[in-house]
Amino acid sequence: MTLRTLQLVLKRGFTQKHNAVEPTVLIKKHLGSRQFILNKPRVLNALDMEMVDIIYPNLKSWEVSDQAKVVFFKGRGRALCAGGDVKDVVCSVKDPKKHDDLAHQIETEYDMLHFMGTMKTPYIAVMDGITMGAGGGLCSFAPFRIATENTLFAMPETAIGLFCDVGASFFLSRLDGHLGAYMGATSRIVKGEDALFAGLATHFVPSSRIEALETRLAELDHVTHDIVHQTIEDFAVKKDHQPATYTLHGQNRITIDTCFKHEHMEDVLDDLKADGSKLSLETIDTILKRSPSAVKTTHEHIRRGSKLSLKECLRMEHVLWQTIPYAHDFIEGVTSHVVLKKQPKWNPATLEDIDLEKDIKVKRFHANIRRKLFFSNDQDFHELPYRRYALPSEKEILDSKYMHSLRTVEDTVQWFENDRNGKFGVRHKVEDVLDRNLRILN
Incomplete structure (x- = not known):
């Protein structure tokens, strides 16, 4: 992400005030469907x-309703949601x-994220x-995450x-290989079909x-997660669709997995x-512009998150929220990018x-913290419960090849x-997973 692009997102998505009379979230009900439409x-x-x-x-309320x-979950305009209002933070x-108000805000949002991940009612996020x-x-944390040709996903x-x-220690750490560590350190924007790959x-x-x-x-009389999945697939592109965006594969993925496997960011560089x-070279240039403290913290919490449950990840992040916003770099980063529109002066300055x-x-x-994070229900998991609706993971592909004695790429x-x-x-x-695995072995 270029500095100019980042400033545009921060300026438009994080800081301006919305003066419309309409509610900031529209609620729409039609038959069995309930919709949140973010309205800023x-x-x-x-x-x-x-x-x-x-x-x-x-x-x-909807989780306990038979209706x-x-x-x-969707957004009005050209974004689902470009982030939180960091200027207010x-x-x-x-x-x-x-x-105390800020702490309450963070705790409520984190409890809500956990609730979203454990709902029994099918929940569909439209990343259009x-x-x-x-x-x-x-x-x-939604069972159904729909990407379109307009999707621009990043954690900046x-x-x-x-x-x-917002749970990135869980969902980034569950991506194939070390892709999550790469995205966390670089704020890489993932577009269109790449979000599916x-x-x-889960769907395009x-x-x-x-x-x-x-x-x-909305018109379905009987709704299960499997029925929702199949209905979405009826509207999804077919298997002969030619992707307009396909970049996180081949040698790029080999480079990412080889370089980001290390514990220390100095070794990554x-x-x-x-x-x-x-x-x-582009990745090095990007990382060196980011907050060194933020990069090291993010890299560490993604590595830790890969071994933790959802609740454990959210609690770990809650601890970080009680120290990091009060350090130098957060205020410097927001002020420089949003107000002064220049590269921040980080402290410490280097990795x-x-x-x-x-x-x-x-x-x-x-850190010694004052507040603890509690959740509205006891459910927890280490893997998303409905991951079978997405493309197979890299591990699943490699395991199945040997488990089912699949001899050729075409068989697999x-x-x-x-x-x-x-x-x-x-x-x-x-094809990409098997080709990369063969190239690495050779």
């Missing part, structure tokens, strides 16, 4: 506490009288446009001195078909320098100035196309 298009539907206070009570059969950080930061959190927090939050989305549906899909789902490819053990692990992950493609009922993207992903 001028600011790219930036999330604030007012919106959370509309969304969460309705979610809980609500399916829940949609900075104001709260600067004013000690607002610290910019989906960044808090927008990623609102989508990434390291650019403003924050860590990738990466595992960020052209934007022009979304309205008809919503109508069909060393491998990127040694690789010397265009992707590597080498930060000791991973003392400055990150001890002071941030094991056919097996997974049958398993996923001809889902678009199966061939692209299976």
Whole structure:
């Protein structure tokens, strides 16, 4: 993401005020369908506490209602949600009288994210446009995450001195290989079909078909997750669709997985320098512009998150929220990007100035904190319950090849196309995974 692009997103999505008379979240009910429509298009539907206070009570009400059969989450305009209102957060950080209100806001939002991930009512996130930061959190725990040709997904927090939050330690760490670590450090924007191939989305549906899909789902008399999945597939592109965006594969993925496997970011940069490819050089340039503290914190919490449950990830991030916003880089990052429109002056200034053990692990992950995070239900999991609706993971492909004695690439493609009922993207992903695995072995 270029500095100019980031400034545009921050300016429009995080900071401007919305003066419309309409509610910030529209509620629509039609037959068995319930819809949230984020309604601040001028600011790219930036999330604030007012919106959370509309969304969460309705979610809980619909979860126990026999009339609500399916829940949609979408945005008005060209964004689902471009993130949270970080300018307001900075104001709260600067004013000690607002610290408790900010803490309550974070805790409510995190409880809501957990609730979204554990709902029994089918929940569909429509990522038809910019989906960044808090927008990623609102989508990434949904059983059904629809990407379109307009999808722009990213977690840009390291650019403003924050860590990738809203559950990113869970959903980024579950992506194939070390793709999540790469996205967290670089704020990489994932577009269109790439969101499906990466595992960020479960389905790819052209934007022009979304309205008809919503109508069909609202009219269903009997609704289960399997029925919702098959209905979405009826409107999704077919397996012969030629993707307009397909970049996170082949040598790019080999480079990412090879370089981002390390615990220390200095080692990541060393491998990127040694690789010397265009992707590597661009990645180095991007990382060196990000907050060193934020990059190291994000890298560490994604590594930790891969071994934790959803609740454990959210609680870990809640600990970080009680220290990081009050450090230098967050206020500096927001002020420089949003107000002054220049590259921030980070402190510490370089990755080498930060000791991973003392400055990150001890002071941030094991900080003495005042508040604890509680959830409205006891459910928990280590893997998303409905991941079978997405493309097969890399591990699933490699395990199945040997488990089912699949001898050729075509055998494996056919097996997974049958398993996923001809889902678009199966061939692209299976062929790429097996080709990369063979190249690495050789």
